Amino acid sequence: MNLLEDLRWRGLLAQSTDEAALLESLKKPITLYVGFDPTAPSLHVGNLVVLLVLRRFQLAGHTPIALVGGATGLVGDPSGKNEERTLNSTEIVEGWVNRIRTQVSAFLDFSEAKNKAIVVNNLDWTSPLSAIEFLRDIGKHFSVNQMLSKDSVSTRLEAGGISYTEFSYQVLQSYDFLELYRRNNCTLQLGGSDQWGNIVAGLDLIRRVEQGSGHALTVPLLTKADGTKFGKTAGGSVWLDPAMTSPYAFFQYWLNTDDKDVINFLKVFSFKSHEEIAALENAHKENPGLREAHRALARELTALVHSQATTDRVEAAAKALFGQGDLTELDEETLAGALAELPRTTVSKNDAIPTWVDLLAATGVVDSKSAARRIVKEGGAYLNNEKISGEDFAPQKSDFLCGKYAVLRKGKRDLAAVELI
Structure with a gap:
């Protein structure tokens, strides 16, 4: 099975300019790129979809370029938005560029002599251009009529308008493709399906300026079976930065994947073979309660990130x-991450520690102290996995794990945390 067939099997092919021509070009090593704009301090799991496709191309022998948009990040992409993005300062964008540059580098191989990865910043070739040079040398190749027909632009016009700043984003992204074509003989751009118009505009610019040709390939925007947005939780986006989404929460996100999505997510994110994924699919159908597929997904993605x-x-x-x-064997960082999503209450180091009953009621896991007392009487009360037998039991400061945390458990499944501050 060739690379494109594998991508299609995994549900990772949306559009291509000329699939037959692209397939022919892939018989020899090519250079390709994906762009990531610094719209936040970290990439999120949605970015992983196309980033891992870039990795698949490198594993197949091609040279990947990860472009971090120090220039385009200052402008903002109108795609999918009904209002203007907030423009961040150059200092903030520069800091985010450096962080994202480090993140994308972790997924690519820089050691191979023949097709080692490249990371670039489009500010390097955009900032030296004067406004006059940009308008004369690049802007003259763009038809305003065609730009207005792009979905991202027309949607914004219908919603009330678009600034020239965001309207010009397509020109900047096209210029990126042209520069990488010139500098690195880059002939393929990957992106999400919402980037199709911008990518083909870059191909047109290469044809007009250099009389050259290349390819475009887009990946479908991933959605969940229940219709909700992929990569979102009640707490917001699932980030790759461990300071923004703890590794524990990251693992649990994949472990809690809906049964209807788990095999699809394995195809999209896992580097397991078709046979391995088929075996997990069969195991899931035979005994979904064991959650083997979910655990395999969570383990692989958490280890990868x-x-x-x-x-x-x-x-x-x-x-x-x-x-x-x-x-007691857990380190403080792991324990803190594991407890971060739990209902919790705090206790001052200078105050007497309340009873287990008072603490559980304070976390909101039960409606009242009387309900907490019933749990103790019924034998379902635990502190740090040790059963509590008396209603008047109060933890000691020495009971706090890492000198800071205590874990309350009601029955087998309901957990809460107490933090000593």
Whole structure:
């Protein structure tokens, strides 16, 4: 199976300018790129879709370029938005560029002599241009009529208008493709399906300026089976930065994938073979309760983004929280990440620590202290996985894990946290 057939099997092919011609060109190593704009301090799991496609191309022998948009990030992409983006300062964008540059680099191989990865910043070739040069040498090749017909622009016009700043984004992105074609003989741009118009505009610019040719390939925008937006939780986006989404929360996001989505997500994100994914699909159909496919997805993605050692720690934390491991063996960072999403209450180091009943009621896990007392009487009350037998039991400061956290458990599944501050 060739690379394009594999991408189609995984549901990763949306559009291509000329698939037969692209397939022919892929018989030899080519150079391709994907752009990432610094719209936040970190990439999120939605960015992983196309980033991992770039990785697949490198594994197939092609040279990948990850472009971080230091220039386009200052302007803002109107795609999919009904209002203007907030323009960030040059200092903020520069900081985000450096962070994202580091993130994308972790998914590509820079050691191979023949097709080692390249990371670039489009500010390097955009900032030296004067406004007059840009308008005369690049802008003259663009038809305003064609630009107005692009979905992202027409949608904004219908919604009330678009600034010249965001209207010019397509020209800047096209110029990126032209520059990479000139500098690196880059002949393929990858992107999400919402970027199709911008990508083909870049191909047209290459044809007009250099009388050259290239290819465009887009990846479908990923959606979940229930219609909700992929990569979102009640707390917001799922980020790749561990300071913004803890590795524990990241692991749990994939572990809690809907049964209807898990095989599709394995195809999109996993580097397992077709046979391995088929085996997981069969296992899931035979016994969905074991959640083998979910666990395989969570393990692979967490290891890919955060390392295998981190994955082992968060799995140990998940088991320990529910009484299947020793909470005292968890390091503070892993424990904090595991408890971050739980209902919680705080206790001052200078105050007497309330009873277990008072603490559980304070977290909101139960409606009242009387409900908490019933849990103790029925034998379902735990502190750090140790059963509590008395209603008047109050933890000691020495009971706080890492000198800071205590874990309350009601029955087998309901957890809450207490933080000593």
